[in-house]
Amino acid sequence: MAALRCFLRSGKNAVAAGLRREIHQTAPASLQVTVRDALNQAMDEELERDDRVFLLGEEVAQYDGAYKVSRGLWKKYGDKRIIDTPITEMGFAGIAVGSAMAGLRPICEFMTFNFSMQAIDQVINSAAKTYYMSAGLQSVPIVFRGPNGASAGVAAQHSQCFAAWYGHCPGLKVVSPWNSEDARGLLKSAIRDDNPVVFLENELMYGVPFELSEEAQSKDFTVPIGKAKIERQGNHITLVSHSRMVGHCLDAAAVLAKEGIECEVINLRTIRPMDIETIEASVIKTNHLVTVEGGWPQFGVGAEICARIMEGPAFNYLDAPAVRVTGVDIPMPYAKILEDHSVPQIKDIMFSVKKTLNV
């Protein structure tokens, strides 16, 4: 059962991981919910809760969503709340931002965040900076959501991770859920947040089921933006990650545990504002740090974490340099063998852990 959960957790690239250390007690009313359904239900509930919330994007309505995340919503809420746009990102992102300024609460879907580059001026200059430029007069309560990062075989123009680019900008909140609870709780928080939120999903995680506790199923369940979660306790080394790589870290941790290495795995959940305190507290305990991300190394999420650790109290507790595990610094190739070698594998995480621990 635990092995099955490990497989499910890491999606397609599963390692036959050993049993997890903790025995997981299934709460009486918990459910298995896929990330896709968690997102769908979160949007459904928020659409119902607040009339000002609406969803727009390509194929979100009549097609039920390019990845079926908005399945059933158009049927339930109709043309005025679920809007199919032409293929014109700069245009509809601009319309969404304007509507947010005027008092609505749009959810603007990019079919993937690669397409958001067509509209990035609207995200940064019209959404992110406006509250500041207006000295508090004009807020922009908008959510930009869609799949981010590598998928499978979609090649260079469809595989980029935008966590670092958007995480760079003041005025934006940037969120990167991993499992169903993250997806559900963070999306609800994002929609209720009065600020522009970039919500980075992951296509390979959409079909992965996770347990949702009874509490997590409640209509007012939210996960706070800006707070990381410790997914696994450990004493020897801290692994920090976001999105799909969290599953890879947990799988690596399970294998390493058999060799007596106990990893503490932190799920960032939010890229900006980053919860550096949780990471610092963990590093102070374990004295070792490895960051893991799917995106490119230069100026990436891991680079920022390492810089902040250097500048903060945890530096003095490091027994070895902090290390980043990242995607390879190349555009994503198409051929399977090359693609497999372009993203961090569980063995890369394990290798880096052992090198850092000098074992």
Added chain:
Amino acid sequence: MPTHHQGSPGQPSCEVKLPQRQENAPRLTEASAVPGPQLAGARAVVAARTYADFTQQATFDIKKCDVHKLEEGPPLTSTLTREDGLKYYRTMQTMRRMELKADQLYKQKIIRGFCHLYDGQEACAVGIEAGINLTDHLITAYRAHGYTLTRGGTVREIMAELTGRRGGIAKGKGGSMHMYAKNFYGGNGIVGAQGQIFETYNMASLWKLPCIFICENNKYGMGTSVERAAASTDYYKRGDFIPGLRVDGMDVLCVKEATKFAADFCRSGKGPILMELQTYRYHGHSMSDPGVSYRTREEIQEVRSKSDPISMLKDRMLNNNMASVEELKEIDIEVRKEIEDAAQFATTDPEPPLEDLCNHIFYNEPPMDVRGTNPWSKLKSMS
């Protein structure tokens, strides 16, 4: 005096009503044909008839193009030589079979990721290339396999790229949407630049750039019909100050004449021109789209039976004694063999070597180090 083959009447409207091929065309009498030597387009030797029996050339009526800001449009007739006809037939058939083989390989999971197939639209790529030269420059979006072929790619290279092997036209690194050739700039995955097209219209017109803007109007953008996406579906008029043509994109001769007309327009220094090709894709948007949730099977079937570009050309040639049934069948067999051979290559050629992972980042640079997934992984990049 040879009689003319009648074209089909009627203009297409917003509903799918593509012009239909003539069922019973009058036969052309023997034209004053010069019995030619071995024709390049027809490698098959049919025992029953010699080349002297065939009509070497015929003139066909083609649909009149709607024009925008033009005094006159392309000619209403097109002269087709037997050689060209066989060439167009072979190329379109190759394109068709190649795309169908890609469908098969995708379903077997040998092709991964995105795969946008071109079957139904063959007359566009073939007709366009017939109207320009290989020294002209061409760029397109993701539905690019057809153009990769007409621009000089081989079926083997294209299929091996789809399967991600080292023999692929981009060495396996690009995939379906990123194929390139000389004077062919891909294969591009990101579209959605409605604003940018108008920026481009403006600059092209301002500076009189010799540019033909071509809209392959296949009625749908992914799962959204043109009526739901465009305030005006008269795309050939949307260049505003740029003259435009609306062309029957299912008729390779119509596309060819329109392209020649457009190319002459540009080459004479008059500036840009816009061509809207009315066409249809049989497959869904991509292999992950069944293509029947936003359009009916009846619609697809109707286009297939009444407006198929390959059938249209085939009927014209057969009805006018420009080729024999056996000859075309022979071409079909050769095409099938070529595709099988290419598929065989594409499935057995090895994947790219790992040493190639980091190559081709920069052009014309000395070798450099590239960071791998961790700091101890130093990979090499060559230009």
